[in-house]
Structures are given as C-alpha cells and as structure tokens.
Amino acid sequence: MTLQISNMTRRFGPVDVLRGIDLTIGEGELIALLGPSGSGKTTLLKIIAGLDWPDAGGLSVQGEDWLPKTAQERRTGFVFQHYALFPHLKVRDNIAFGLTVMPRAQRPGKAQIAARVEELLHFLQIPALADRYPAELSGGQRQRVALGRALAISPPVLLLDEPFGALDAQVRRDLRRWLRGVHDATGTTTIFVTHDQEEAFELADRVVVMGAGRIEQTGRPDEIYDHPATPFVARFLGLTVEIPVTLRQGRAEAPGLDTSALPRRAMADGPATLFLRPADITPIPDPASPFRLTALTTTGATHRLVMEGPADCRPEAEVARRSAAALTVGQTLRLRPEAGQIFPGGPGAQTLPAAADNPRFKESTP
Ligand SMILES: Nc1ncnc2c1ncn2[C@@H]1O[C@H](COP(=O)(O)OP(=O)(O)OP(=O)(O)O)[C@@H](O)[C@H]1O
Ligand SMILES: [Mg+2]
Missing domain, CATH: 3.40.50.300 (P-loop containing nucleotide triphosphate hydrolases)
Known part of the structure; x- marks a missing residue:
C-alpha cells in the first residue's frame, strides 16, 4: 500500500x-x-x-x-x-x-x-x-x-x-x-x-x-x-568533529589541515565548517601544525586521539593501534581527512537549528 x-x-x-x-x-x-x-x-x-x-x-x-x-x-x-x-x-x-x-x-x-x-x-x-x-x-x-x-x-x-x-x-x-x-x-x-x-x-x-x-x-x-544534508544529520551520524575552515575555489583550507583527499565542492568562497568522523581523520606528525596531541587512549583495536587546535577546536581522531605507535602526547599533528562534509558559515552559524532551506551540496571534480 x-x-x-x-x-x-x-x-x-x-x-x-x-x-x-x-x-x-x-x-x-x-x-x-x-x-x-x-x-x-x-x-x-x-x-x-x-x-x-x-x-x-x-x-x-x-x-x-x-x-x-x-x-x-x-x-x-x-x-x-x-x-x-x-x-x-x-x-x-x-x-x-x-x-x-x-x-x-x-x-x-x-x-x-x-x-x-x-x-x-x-x-x-x-x-x-x-x-x-x-x-x-x-x-x-x-x-x-x-x-x-x-x-x-x-x-x-x-x-x-x-x-x-x-x-x-x-x-x-x-x-x-x-x-x-x-x-x-x-x-x-x-x-x-x-x-x-x-x-x-x-x-x-x-x-x-x-x-x-x-x-x-x-x-x-x-x-x-x-552525504548528510544538514549539520544536524551530520552530527547525528557521527560526524562529530567540526573544524572552522575557509572555502577557496571549492576547497576547505585551515592551518594544519590537509584536505587534498576531499573532492572540491561547488560552494561560494567564504567561512565554512568541515564536519568529520573521527575515524576518517589521518594524523600526520608535523612540527608546523597548530594541532597538539593532548590525550591518547586505547579502546582495544583502535587509539583515540584528542587534540587542541586554534579557536577552541578540539578534534578527535580514531586510528588503528598499529599506526598510532609512533605518536606521543604533546607532539603536533597535521590532520588529513579522508571524507567529510562542508556546510557554509563559521562555527556560530552551525548552532542554528538545521533548517529545511539548507541546500544539498553537489560535488564537483576540479
Ligand atoms: N500525549 C502527550 N502529551 C504531551 N506531550 C507529548 C505527548 N506525547 C508525546 N509528547 C511529547 O512529544 C515529543 C515527541 O514525543 P515522541 O514520543 O513522539 O518522541 P520519540 O521520537 O518517539 O522519542 P523516543 O525516541 O524517546 O521514543 C516529546 O517531547 C514528548 O514529551
Ligand atoms: Mg518513541
């Protein structure tokens, strides 16, 4: 029926x-x-x-x-x-x-x-x-x-x-x-x-x-x-890491962030927020990055990393235990997201209730 x-x-x-x-x-x-x-x-x-x-x-x-x-x-x-x-x-x-x-x-x-x-x-x-x-x-x-x-x-x-x-x-x-x-x-x-x-x-x-x-x-x-369509859906589906970025020609940019693995988005230049799942982030040691590792805990097969970055940003990453062997608390890491979703507006804009008028974003290849 x-x-x-x-x-x-x-x-x-x-x-x-x-x-x-x-x-x-x-x-x-x-x-x-x-x-x-x-x-x-x-x-x-x-x-x-x-x-x-x-x-x-x-x-x-x-x-x-x-x-x-x-x-x-x-x-x-x-x-x-x-x-x-x-x-x-x-x-x-x-x-x-x-x-x-x-x-x-x-x-x-x-x-x-x-x-x-x-x-x-x-x-x-x-x-x-x-x-x-x-x-x-x-x-x-x-x-x-x-x-x-x-x-x-x-x-x-x-x-x-x-x-x-x-x-x-x-x-x-x-x-x-x-x-x-x-x-x-x-x-x-x-x-x-x-x-x-x-x-x-x-x-x-x-x-x-x-x-x-x-x-x-x-x-x-x-x-x-x-492709979660709104910040609400993104958070609900586990994209709990939110990093303020600047969009330039469809690419999200921020110090310490390597977004080369993400497809370009057909979105206007300006402030935006990148939503990520902790398991989709690869941390790479980088002395020039503003993200500092503050805690490292294990849940058996995986390690959970907590970092501190600019503007009160505290991203978490989840990596296989094997690949985290070389990491130590206090060191600085560059973040490489393997997948993620971008919504327009800085962190403040994302606290608004997710509205029906939030557009679905099309992916485009560079
Ligand atoms: N008979 C009622 N009188 C007053 N408020 C009600 C009544 N039934 C539901 N509500 C309110 O409506 C809202 C939605 O309730 P509903 O039971 O539909 O939620 P739900 O999505 O099923 O939640 P859950 O996952 O906890 O079961 C809640 O805030 C609840 O308190
Ligand atoms: Mg119910």
Whole structure:
C-alpha cells in the first residue's frame, strides 16, 4: 500500500511535536524512521495507526483519506517497544488475538484462524513456542510473537516502534536479519522506528532522519551516510568533529589541515565548517601544525586521539593501534581527512537549528 503524509503538524500544549511532515512511502517499502529521543517518531506512528490525530495535514493510503477512520478500521499492525503480550494467553492465542476480535462479519471461522496461526508460527520460525506462555519466552522470542500477532490480520501497513529496543546487541542483529526476511516474504509496507543508525542502515530500503518534529533528510542508507544534508544529520551520524575552515575555489583550507583527499565542492568562497568522523581523520606528525596531541587512549583495536587546535577546536581522531605507535602526547599533528562534509558559515552559524532551506551540496571534480 502506498502511504502519503502531507504537511502534518501535531502540537501538545506549547510544544510543536510535528512541524510539517511530508513523506510518501511506496508499496512494499521498508522505511526506517531514525531520530533522537523526542523528535516525534512515536507520535507520527500513533497518528498513522489512528491512536492520535494531527492538528493539520493529510494522511492517505492508496489514495484514500485515512484521518476519518478509526484505528480498528485502519487495521494497521503495530509492535511497540515494551508491548507486553497477554500474559494469560499461550503464544498461539496471542497471535490469534487480532483475528478473534474482528467484527463478526469479517471474522474468519475457528478452523481458519487456527490454520492462519499455524502458518505464521512456521513462517516466523517459532512453531516450538506455540504452547508456551509469554513468561516462558526470552525477550527476542517475545518480540517475534508480537510481530506474529501484528501480522496475523494481514495489515496493509506494519508499524514497528523500536521493537528490538530492549534486547542485547547480538539478539538485535539476528532479529534484524530475520525481520528483513519476513518483510521480503510478505511485502508489507513497513515503518520501523529506531534511534540506532546501524539498525536503520542495515534494515531499510530508505532512511528518514527526523529532528525536532521535522524531516531533516530522506534517502538510501548509503546516500545519507556519505552525504548528510544538514549539520544536524551530520552530527547525528557521527560526524562529530567540526573544524572552522575557509572555502577557496571549492576547497576547505585551515592551518594544519590537509584536505587534498576531499573532492572540491561547488560552494561560494567564504567561512565554512568541515564536519568529520573521527575515524576518517589521518594524523600526520608535523612540527608546523597548530594541532597538539593532548590525550591518547586505547579502546582495544583502535587509539583515540584528542587534540587542541586554534579557536577552541578540539578534534578527535580514531586510528588503528598499529599506526598510532609512533605518536606521543604533546607532539603536533597535521590532520588529513579522508571524507567529510562542508556546510557554509563559521562555527556560530552551525548552532542554528538545521533548517529545511539548507541546500544539498553537489560535488564537483576540479
Ligand atoms: N500525549 C502527550 N502529551 C504531551 N506531550 C507529548 C505527548 N506525547 C508525546 N509528547 C511529547 O512529544 C515529543 C515527541 O514525543 P515522541 O514520543 O513522539 O518522541 P520519540 O521520537 O518517539 O522519542 P523516543 O525516541 O524517546 O521514543 C516529546 O517531547 C514528548 O514529551
Ligand atoms: Mg518513541
């Protein structure tokens, strides 16, 4: 089902929680909604499910207006982060629940429900759990059952709100792959909320980054990873080093900075800020550089370097332990970024909320 959200706003008291959301999700797409706590992800999901209503804007599915419909009429499948299964019902009865409470006219017969549950148990690879109670399951198994319950009614849209949030990293990774397989087999249009970028990038066809009630960027995972469109997205995706630079003919220049590995940008000359991931910086000993190494810590395979530069700039770099063997605290280093993103304006300009009018920058070859 194609789902279309247009200029949607939602306000709770004085707080604008959604500030003009425009998003179209294609038939069978798996979308990850990625954003920090409080950015409005759950609110958006609840509005789609019919558990909350917007103050303005539109929501349609297959061209049909969904706002006048009740949650029951929309029949979305919903899995919440801490959604408890019914503790007094066995797994098979939990999965069957949505079917058993359908209006009489649409409700399948008992034998049909049992067959559908059986089919789902196999499909979700949990047939051995059918007669257990939720208390007898691990967290990961419970979330599989919760997904089974959401899928039982063959929902037009599947809404997953941090379904793996409470689970440990290894189980999350397993479930992620399993979910991708389930999605590919059912083809259900799916919105998956997470604040874990690795999860979003591995799972989704498209990633939507939200910040403070707005969509900051929408794109394929690799597009977003390589070309964050705003300072907000850049910081959120780990480009945490910000170096004030001067742009000249599309090149970022600053003392102690070697940007020869970065492509030229089609941007006007003037002050700008270079955003970098610590792991994309190669430090090179250079007595003439203004960046001085002030701390060197190890996290096992990598070394983390903290430096002090001009104008209160304290860049951090992450390098393989082997290549950091010769470095000593106190020495000065030239920084060579292997990848990065440039936004116009000096450091002050970057503290403004990332605005929708921030242009996407085109790369150009010299
Ligand atoms: N019913 C409500 N009444 C008042 N404020 C609310 C209500 N529901 C949500 N909010 C506020 O709206 C904002 C967005 O909340 P929401 O739950 O959508 O965020 P989120 O992106 O899902 O965050 P998280 O990652 O922590 O789950 C928050 O500031 C929250 O306090
Ligand atoms: Mg939430």
